[in-house]
Amino acid sequence: MTNTVLVIGGGPAGLEASRGVSDLGNPVILVEKNAFLGGNPIAERYAMLTGPVFRDAEEAMQDLIKPVTDDSNIKVHLSSTVTALDGELGNFTATITSESGTTESVTVGSVIIATGFKHFDPGYTSGAQQHWGYYEQPDVLTLTDLEKMLKDKNVVKPSNGKVPERVCFIQCVGSRDRQLGNQWCSKVCCGIACKQAIEIRELLPDTRVFIFYIDLRAYGFWEDELYWRAQEQHNVNFVKGVATEVIKRGDKLVVKGEDTTMSRPMEVEMDIVVLSVGMEPSQGTLDMANMLHLPLEDHGYIKTIGGPLNTTQTERPGVFAVGAAVGPADLEDSISSAGAAAMKAVSALRKLKLSAVAGD
Amino acid sequence: MTNTVLVIGGGPAGLEASRGVSDLGNPVILVEKNAFLGGNPIAERYAMLTGPVFRDAEEAMQDLIKPVTDDSNIKVHLSSTVTALDGELGNFTATITSESGTTESVTVGSVIIATGFKHFDPGYTSGAQQHWGYYEQPDVLTLTDLEKMLKDKNVVKPSNGKVPERVCFIQCVGSRDRQLGNQWCSKVCCGIACKQAIEIRELLPDTRVFIFYIDLRAYGFWEDELYWRAQEQHNVNFVKGVATEVIKRGDKLVVKGEDTTMSRPMEVEMDIVVLSVGMEPSQGTLDMANMLHLPLEDHGYIKTIGGPLNTTQTERPGVFAVGAAVGPADLEDSISSAGAAAMKAVSALRKLKLSAVAGD
Numbered sequence: 001m002t003n004t005v006l007v008i009g010g011g012p013a014g015l016e017a018s019r020g021v022s023d024l025g026n027p028v029i030l031v032e033k034n035a036f037l038g039g040n041p042i043a044e045r046y047a048m049l050t051g052p053v054f055r056d057a058e059e060a061m062q063d064l065i066k067p068v069t070d071d072s073n074i075k076v077h078l079s080s081t082v083t084a085l086d087g088e089l090g091n092f093t094a095t096i097t098s099e100s101g102t103t104e105s106v107t108v109g110s111v112i113i114a115t116g117f118k119h120f121d122p123g124y125t126s127g128a129q130q131h132w133g134y135y136e137q138p139d140v141l142t143l144t145d146l147e148k149m150l151k152d153k154n155v156v157k158p159s160n161g162k163v164p165e166r167v168c169f170i171q172c173v174g175s176r177d178r179q180l181g182n183q184w185c186s187k188v189c190c191g192i193a194c195k196q197a198i199e200i201r202e203l204l205p206d207t208r209v210f211i212f213y214i215d216l217r218a219y220g221f222w223e224d225e226l227y228w229r230a231q232e233q234h235n236v237n238f239v240k241g242v243a244t245e246v247i248k249r250g251d252k253l254v255v256k257g258e259d260t261t262m263s264r265p266m267e268v269e270m271d272i273v274v275l276s277v278g279m280e281p282s283q284g285t286l287d288m289a290n291m292l293h294l295p296l297e298d299h300g301y302i303k304t305i306g307g308p309l310n311t312t313q314t315e316r317p318g319v320f321a322v323g324a325a326v327g328p329a330d331l332e333d334s335i336s337s338a339g340a341a342a343m344k345a346v347s348a349l350r351k352l353k354l355s356a357v358a359g360d
Numbered sequence: 361m362t363n364t365v366l367v368i369g370g371g372p373a374g375l376e377a378s379r380g381v382s383d384l385g386n387p388v389i390l391v392e393k394n395a396f397l398g399g400n401p402i403a404e405r406y407a408m409l410t411g412p413v414f415r416d417a418e419e420a421m422q423d424l425i426k427p428v429t430d431d432s433n434i435k436v437h438l439s440s441t442v443t444a445l446d447g448e449l450g451n452f453t454a455t456i457t458s459e460s461g462t463t464e465s466v467t468v469g470s471v472i473i474a475t476g477f478k479h480f481d482p483g484y485t486s487g488a489q490q491h492w493g494y495y496e497q498p499d500v501l502t503l504t505d506l507e508k509m510l511k512d513k514n515v516v517k518p519s520n521g522k523v524p525e526r527v528c529f530i531q532c533v534g535s536r537d538r539q540l541g542n543q544w545c546s547k548v549c550c551g552i553a554c555k556q557a558i559e560i561r562e563l564l565p566d567t568r569v570f571i572f573y574i575d576l577r578a579y580g581f582w583e584d585e586l587y588w589r590a591q592e593q594h595n596v597n598f599v600k601g602v603a604t605e606v607i608k609r610g611d612k613l614v615v616k617g618e619d620t621t622m623s624r625p626m627e628v629e630m631d632i633v634v635l636s637v638g639m640e641p642s643q644g645t646l647d648m649a650n651m652l653h654l655p656l657e658d659h660g661y662i663k664t665i666g667g668p669l670n671t672t673q674t675e676r677p678g679v680f681a682v683g684a685a686v687g688p689a690d691l692e693d694s695i696s697s698a699g700a701a702a703m704k705a706v707s708a709l710r711k712l713k714l715s716a717v718a719g720d
Binding site: 012016023049053064184220221222263336339343346 | 372376380383384385409410411412413415420423424535536543544545546547573575576577578579580581582583584588600620621622623657658659666667668669670671672687688690691692693695696697698699700701702703704706707710711
């Protein structure tokens with residue numbers, strides 16, 4: 001048997017899991033499909049991470065990346081994927097295939113899957129989803145599109161390059177929705193919309209910002225840190241309403257729907273419409289579940305056993321899953337579950353060794 | 361230096377942290393103020409824990425308790441508190457004082473604080489809070505009062521012992537509120553109210569159940585597992601509204617407020633009113649922060665450093681805090697952060713030992 005732990009995915013959860021395992025003394029092999037570490041915050045060029053204090057995402061991610069790249073006990077494979085995995089706790093054989101096609105076979109004792117989520121594609125299927133006009137209207141963006149603009153400190157209306165007078169967010173695009181898909185709540189989009197609204201108002205004080213929501217799910221401390229702050233300090237307008245359609249009228253976008261608080265139809269002109277797209281299991285998460293024969297839970301994420309009392313153990317002994325590979329997750333969720341899985345991946349090997357010594 | 365880890369608090373987070381540390385090979389001293397393990401789910405006699413499947417809370421908690429009590433590597437001190445702690449990472453001296461007054465001094469290498477939360481007391485201060493009538497009206501309950509009734513499968517109107525015809529929940533009592541106190545969102549109360557509403561409807565099919573909410577924060581999978589299920593399978597009535605007063609009229613309670621969706625005043629008769637009380641740091645959490653000179657964050661919980669990228673490290677090296685000691689937390693949050701802290705409490709000692717060996 002070997003003490004080495006294989007971590008699949010180099011986003012926040014995978015980085016934290018790798019550092020945790022190595023800090024406990026076990027060697028780590030970290031496999032990341034991109035040519036760089038950092039996951040979505042780096043790949044999608046996030047602007048700010050949020051806590052009570054906004055923090056530059058690229059800089060903050062270095063806090064997770066540097067301990068991993070500096071650690072000789074962690075071997076990082078970039079531009080690589082795990083293409084086969086056989087065996088059992090204490091003795092798995094994994095095949096790591098690089099983009100260039102070279103393969104390497106490694107022996108590992110346990111596995112942590114940190115392959116995360118992807119953002120819902122608002123134009124993914126035809127028909128029903130087209131009313132958002134994401135692929136037709138240049139001024140219809142997603143949260144990730146806007147995040148990149150905020151990172152560049154250049155929020156303009158894509159169709160004409162001008163500063164927008166009015167920007168709105170439409171919440172729950174690809175969340176809580178049986179028609180468009182994905183009936184779960186993606187957990188973080190309300191907080192992210194509040195964060196981005198604040199950032200727009202700081203960057204462009206003359207731009208009016210609206211958030212159309214069903215329930216504003218700024219749970220925990222996000223309530224006052226993001227939701228109240230957006231309203232009170234930055235005059236962001238929150239409208240409980242259901243947007244149903246975005247159409248083009250002249251130079252403007254028109255959002256149609258219902259203002260449910262005022263009980264009346266709503267038709268408002270905007271320069272930019274931001275679709276608050278939800279989370280789905282990433283292709284990597286689905287691929288790993290398939291390759292490892294791991295059952296999915298009802299929403300299509302990797303299933304963990306034991307409900308809330310065991311957040312990272314999959315049905316296969318020695319294989320753990322963390323962060324957004326097991327469901328919608330905020331950054332705290334990802335960091336905590338990654339740390340917990342590091343503990344479990346190491347202790348499972350320790351227990352196996354003890355029972356081998358005891359001759360069980 | 362010693363490898364022993366002190367865990368303070370024997371609720372879900374403290375139990376998971378204890379098991380995690382011991383599974384990594386380090387001895388654990390677990391100190392619990394009650395005469396039993398299990399924390400609030402046992403002390404407050406919770407009925408069901410929720411996941412996709414409801415599970416008897418007492419039985420589920422045994423999954424966490426039994427590995428701890430069966431483990432000779434974990435020494436449990438019941439009916440005890442930590443009354444002094446001095447020293448530093450690798451060499452803390454803790455005084456454990458039992459209810460009977462005997463004290464014991466122990467040496468530990470690192471510390472995990474899992475002292476959790478308490479439920480908001482809806483009659484705690486005079487004046488403003490009295491309009492809920494919690495201490496005046498026997499038929500005004502809290503979530504925890506109702507939880508005990510559900511556990512006993514005996515939900516009756518306390519004033520006359522009869523089966524209630526109409527029950528309502530008032531959300532955000534002691535949450536999101538500058539007047540009554542606690543401006544944060546307590547995270548779990550929306551989900552718990554949905555869960556209890558389902559349980560009432562299963563137990564008493566003729567009882568009508570209403571939930572008055574500001575935003576229904578059934579985040580993640582709770583959206584369809586609890587919120588939709590409550591509406592579609594159990595006909596629970598959700599009303600977006602602000603309740604402002606509960607008064608007695610004859611045999612009934614009258615809830616006054618505003619139905620914000622219908623934009624009209626609301627005055628509805630109920631047999632039982634359930635106040636969905638929020639979370640506050642427990643006295644134990646405040647005591648430990650004070651004794652250990654740990655700074656509190658803006659809401660009064662123990663402050664962790666590093667924002668979302670470090671969920672358990674306090675400002676004092678070697679001291680970690682988990683679960684609801686650091687903010688409102690659901691069971692998943694508590695279990696994940698406890699596991700992460702177990703990893704960190706052990707790896708901090710390992711690193712210290714390595715640097716001592718290296719002569720740093």
